[in-house]
Amino acid sequence: MASEQTEPTKVLWRRLLHLVIDGLLIGTTAILLGLVVLFGLTVGLARWITFDVAFAVGVVFFVAAALLGPIVNEVWIPHRSRSGASVGMRIAGIQVIMLDGSKPPLKAFALRYLLMVVDGMLWGLVGLVVVLRTPRRQRVGDLVAGTVVVRRGSVDQPVLPGPDRDLGAVPETELALDAPKV
Template identity: 35%
Template sequence: MYERSLPRHFARSARPARPRARVWLPEVASPVDPSVLWRRVGQFVVDVLASALLPGAAMFLFVLLPTHPDGSIRSGPLTATITVGVLLVALAILFWYWVLRPAEHDGRTWGMQMFGIRVVDVSGGRAGRRQLGIRWLLLCVDAFALGAVGLAAVLTSERRQRVGDRVAGTVVVRGRGPGLN
């Protein structure tokens, strides 16, 4: 890998450049680089597991529900309150995992760190919180049918972008460059 200027097709869709750190972009021999593609598949599996386990911990709040000896719930309003609380905690955890943490860790979730990839802006700079938030919101589209929609989008995209990447203006690249580890 080496630093290079972006091809014209990248510059067309890029927003005006902001002062950001340059990243090391891979040389793409073919539209579908197997190295990044398989890394993304592995990263998806790791991140889905982490995304399920972290909010799953919030489910322990349901232990607080008051129940009768037969197991039925005693209080409807209290149950509704605890349910809303659990959903808010789960959403906050997911927002942290998919948006805030990558924004502070060079565009990487735990799965991306394991597989050596990162999310960057199409102009080559760091992806912002807004872009990461858009990717996260559209993850439900990309993860549909066990990730088949996202995989199809990556396979048909010139820049190996899933739907969330296309809308957010980001691209996933191999992320081990000098000064960016």
């Protein structure tokens, strides 16, 4: 009998919330950066630069922010932070840890990011199915990188325990009737 905290949908909603928040953050940043550059070049350098050139430079800054933003947010920020979480993960109350409970290295975050291509296939349906079908609610990137997404605050534990309703990412196992409860 699974507890309320271990329902697959609860974990899924936290992960989806993090993706929405991160997407809005990166998209808004890219648009604002492009507009600021466009406006700055158009107004500040109006005598030397035409609107067409300013627009092209603004588009270049927008594209650069749109391409580099996800890498910074999904790889660099979690790697450099103590919590192992992007901005959206912090707000959603989740973080990434290795299966042994340690903080993931840069390589693990990079693998998770690169394999988002696989998880995002068919409008994210592949990732959704994999998360719902794996015992620790891992997507393909997590499986390959050896990471798991858990609720924030569980990093202090030396080893990631077996299924535990307090982590929120792993379902509760059924105990045999004659097995002693620990």
